[in-house]
Amino acid sequence: MSDVMVDVRDVQKSFLSNRSGAASLKTLLLWWERKKKLETIEVLKGVSFQVHKGECLALIGRNGAGKSTLLALVARVYKPNGGTVQTFGRVAPLLELGAGFHPDLSGTENVLFNAMMLGLSRKQARERVDKIVEFSEIGPHINAPVRTYSSGMQARLGFAVAVNVDADILIVDEVLAVGDLAFEKKCIEYMEGFKAAGGAILFVSHNMDSVQRFADRAIWLEDGVAVADGKPADVIPKYRDTLLAPRG
Amino acid sequence: MREELRELWRYRELLWAMVERELRIRYKNSVLGFFWSLVNPLATVLVITVVFKYVMQNGTENYSAYVLAAYLPFIFFQICLMDSAQSVLQAVPIIRKVYFPREILPLCTVFANFIHLLMALAVYFLYLFVLWAVTGFETSPFTWTIGFLPFLLVVNLALATGMSFLISAYNVFYEDVKYVIGVALYLMFFLTPVMYFSDTVYYAAQSRGMIWLYYLYHLNPVAMLSTAYRKTLVPTGKIEVVPEPGKAPQQIYMLEFDWALFWVTVATSFLLLVVGYHVFNRLKWRFVERP
Numbered sequence: 001m002s003d004v005m006v007d008v009r010d011v012q013k014s015f016l017s018n019r020s021g022a023a024s025l026k027t028l029l030l031w032w033e034r035k036k037k038l039e040t041i042e043v044l045k046g047v048s049f050q051v052h053k054g055e056c057l058a059l060i061g062r063n064g065a066g067k068s069t070l071l072a073l074v075a076r077v078y079k080p081n082g083g084t085v086q087t088f089g090r091v092a093p094l095l096e097l098g099a100g101f102h103p104d105l106s107g108t109e110n111v112l113f114n115a116m117m118l119g120l121s122r123k124q125a126r127e128r129v130d131k132i133v134e135f136s137e138i139g140p141h142i143n144a145p146v147r148t149y150s151s152g153m154q155a156r157l158g159f160a161v162a163v164n165v166d167a168d169i170l171i172v173d174e175v176l177a178v179g180d181l182a183f184e185k186k187c188i189e190y191m192e193g194f195k196a197a198g199g200a201i202l203f204v205s206h207n208m209d210s211v212q213r214f215a216d217r218a219i220w221l222e223d224g225v226a227v228a229d230g231k232p233a234d235v236i237p238k239y240r241d242t243l244l245a246p247r248g
Numbered sequence: 249m250r251e252e253l254r255e256l257w258r259y260r261e262l263l264w265a266m267v268e269r270e271l272r273i274r275y276k277n278s279v280l281g282f283f284w285s286l287v288n289p290l291a292t293v294l295v296i297t298v299v300f301k302y303v304m305q306n307g308t309e310n311y312s313a314y315v316l317a318a319y320l321p322f323i324f325f326q327i328c329l330m331d332s333a334q335s336v337l338q339a340v341p342i343i344r345k346v347y348f349p350r351e352i353l354p355l356c357t358v359f360a361n362f363i364h365l366l367m368a369l370a371v372y373f374l375y376l377f378v379l380w381a382v383t384g385f386e387t388s389p390f391t392w393t394i395g396f397l398p399f400l401l402v403v404n405l406a407l408a409t410g411m412s413f414l415i416s417a418y419n420v421f422y423e424d425v426k427y428v429i430g431v432a433l434y435l436m437f438f439l440t441p442v443m444y445f446s447d448t449v450y451y452a453a454q455s456r457g458m459i460w461l462y463y464l465y466h467l468n469p470v471a472m473l474s475t476a477y478r479k480t481l482v483p484t485g486k487i488e489v490v491p492e493p494g495k496a497p498q499q500i501y502m503l504e505f506d507w508a509l510f511w512v513t514v515a516t517s518f519l520l521l522v523v524g525y526h527v528f529n530r531l532k533w534r535f536v537e538r539p
Contacts, residue, residue: 015537072536076347079533091347099345104273113269116262117346 003053005088005169005200006074012082013044013069043069045224046083051169056191056201058215058232060208060239065221067204068173071095074202075171089168089200090119096173097158103147107138110146111161118165128164136160137183156183163190170194172203188214208236252529256349263352263359270360285364286371289316289323296443307488307497310385316372317481318442318474324365325408325470326433331357332412333419333426336535340420343536350532351525354416358409365401376481387482396480400473407469407517413524417531420538436470446475447503451491463509469520472513479505 017039043066051057059067072078073085075093100117101110111132115125133142136157138149146154163170170191191214195201205211211218211232218235220228222242228235256263275281296319297312308314332354336343339353379385419425441449446466453461466472479502486499 072344075345077344077536093346095345100342102269102273105269109269109272113265116265117348122261122265 004050005053005055006049006051006202007086007088008050008070008074008083009048009085010046010083011044011048011070011073011080011085012042012046013066013073013078013080014040014042017041043224044073044080047221047224047226048083049219049226049229051200051202053198053200054195055217056195056203056215058211058218059202059204059221060206060211060218060235061221062243066224067221068095070221071171071173071202071204074169087169090166091169091171092118092162092165092167093171094159094162094173095171097155097162098146099158101146101154101158104145106145107136107142107149107157108133111142111157114158114161115165118162118167120165132157132160132164135164152180152183159187163194168199170199170201170203172201174204174206208240212236249526249529252349252351252525256351259349259352262348263355266352266356267359267363270356271363274360282364282367286368289319289368292323293319300443307499308486310379310383310485313376313379313385313387313482313485314445314478314487315442316375317478318440320365320368320372321404321473321477322437322440322442322470324361324368325404325411326437327364328358328361328408329411329415329429329433330426331361332416333429335412336416336420337423340535340538350535351413351528354412354528355409357416358405358412362401362405362408369397372481386485391483393480393483400476400480403514403517404473406521407473410517410520410522410524413528414520417528417535420531420535436468439465439468440471441474441478445478445487445489445502446471447487447489450503451489452493455491455493466506466509467512467516469513469516472509476505476510476513478502 047066047070049057059070061067069078071093072095073080074087075091075095076085076087077093077095098110098114100114102113105113108129111129112122112125115128115132116122120128136142136153136159138153138157141149141153146157149157172191191201203215215232217230218228218232219226220235220239228238275284293312293315296315300306300315301308301311335353335357336350343350343353373389376385376387376389380388415425415429446462449465450459450462453459453465466475483502486501488497488499490497491500
């Protein structure tokens with residue numbers, strides 16, 4: 001058995017952009033308007049990589065380089081226009097902590113629901129509620145509606161759910177900066193343990209210190225193409241140089 | 249399509265949890281809970297009954313029982329379609345972040361509303377029982393035709409689901425869809441035998457030598473289902489209609505159930521379900537990319 005957890009091959013993704021913003025039947029009926037207003041933006045132009053067991057891969061690059069799109073493709077939110085994305089094992093996407101929380105429901109109810117959304121059965125979700133609540137350190141507030149939570153509390157709860165669903169692959173999009181220092185430390189400890197236990201992590205960050213410290217490998221994306229792939233110590237300086245140099 | 253269904257089956261528990269959540273949210277902050285959802289149909293039926301009994305002078309006994317029998321399913325259909333228009337659109341921020349079969353979103357709306365319909369029908373049977381026990385209404389809630397009700401509900405569910413798939417998917421890209429549906433449903437109400445009897449349509453069409461109009465009228469699956477619900481729930485009561493124009497109204501039994509027309513509706517409903525699901529699956533990956 002190979003130890004590949006994420007296999008991305010020559011992935012291409014383009015989006016249609018509509019300059020007028022509004023989608024309406026008018027644009028459907030007036031086809032000449034449609035042609036005028038829609039243009040295709042190629043976000044990813046053929047990217048390939050693999051993430052192995054116990055490896056942490058960081059994606060770095062400018063805003064709009066396609067990093068988040070790539071994560072979303074691995075999380076199966078998008079379908080690629082070309083190429084293939086394969087994942088082996090359960091994926092826990094942390095693209096946004098607490099995505100799908102309902103403001104009027106209590107923390108516990110949201111935990112149950114979110115855990116099921118990430119792929120647990122009802123029974124499994126019930127069994128883990130206590131563990132998740134404990135991990136989140138929210139305490140007695142857990143029975144209050146989520147709308148009364150601070151953004152930090154919501155993020156903590158979201159993270160607690162995502163890390164307790166027995167994922168094999170963790171996808172993290174710059175979301176760990178919301179909690180306080182103590183919680184951040186806890187998250188990092190968790191992720192180190194996760195890696196040691198054979199999980200694969202794919203993350204996006206603009207914080208080069210955490211990439212340096214955390215990642216085993218880094219890929220630098222520029223305009224939808226991977227321009228460098230290797231040890232963070234080698235890739236980061238190259239990226240830094242172009243970032244500081246004038247573009248073009 | 250088989251693969252999509254298998255994937256949906258894998259996520260069935262999430263669907264039930266979502267239906268449960270939907271029902272809980274709806275009544276979280278109101279004490280009377282479920283009974284609020286009955287206020288609208290009951291008030292509507294009360295007004296219709298008063299108008300048709302006293303203003304239009306229709307002498308049918310227990311008019312309200314006939315109106316309710318058709319109106320409860322109609323309002324289920326109506327709310328299903330209106331809610332499903334928003335179901336995917338509202339969830340776009342979530343489905344941008346998490347994967348689960350997108351079909352769950354409209355299905356959740358349909359099932360939550362279907363559970364409402366079942367609860368409303370339970371109250372309806374209670375009402376029928378009171379009418380039967382107290383006023384001596386000819387139809388008891390224990391007629392054998394009730395056995396037909398589950399089949400009718402399944403057909404109704406298929407129709408509502410198919411339409412919800414179509415509407416929820418297209419409304420993501422063209423938000424005008426929900427306004428078009430709103431107007432269409434409003435007009436549909438008048439073309440559905442809720443306030444009046446489909447028998448009236450029959451006699452009016454027959455006396456003018458245009459009986460085909462009656463069949464055309466019943467090609468609309470919602471109209472046919474309303475007629476079928478009435479034949480199922482209140483089969484034995486006499487209704488007051490005017491069989492020939494210009495003559496006095498008569499108290500007669502409802503027309504025989506037209507099975508041929510009903511099978512057309514069954515076919516239409518399941519065809520819409522398949523087409524709706526197919527269209528939804530074709531569009532669902534583009535929901536998150538809506539321009």
